[in-house]
Amino acid sequence: MASVAEVKSAIDAAIQQVSEGQAAVHAASEKLAEAQQSLAVALDGSGHDAVSTAHASLQQATQELEECLAATMAAVEQAQMYSAAL
Numbered sequence: 001m002a003s004v005a006e007v008k009s010a011i012d013a014a015i016q017q018v019s020e021g022q023a024a025v026h027a028a029s030e031k032l033a034e035a036q037q038s039l040a041v042a043l044d045g046s047g048h049d050a051v052s053t054a055h056a057s058l059q060q061a062t063q064e065l066e067e068c069l070a071a072t073m074a075a076v077e078q079a080q081m082y083s084a085a086l
Contacts (some may be wrong), residue, residue: 004086007083007084007086010085011079011080011082011083012083014079015076015079015080018072018075018076019076022045022069022071022073025065025068025069025072026069028065029062029066030047031063032058032061032062033062036055036058036059036062039051039054039055039058040055074086
């Protein structure tokens with residue numbers, strides 16, 4: 001059976017991994033924002049359905065990344081609370 005110190009160390013390692021994942025999600029979110037800007041400039045004035053769909057899809061992806069960050073923040077908070085209670 002693992003000691004309390006080992007469990008806390010494992011939790012800290014998992015939290016570090018989550019932090020690295022969050023950094024990747026932030027980077028992806030920034031790239032999506034850049035893509036949205038580029039698309040908006042390239043397709044300015046177009047009323048084609050595909051343009052609207054592309055914008056909506058990028059917006060949905062951005063929203064889902066924000067939800068991912070919120071979920072990972074909640075997971076970290078719970079892990080930290082558990083670790084503190086040990």
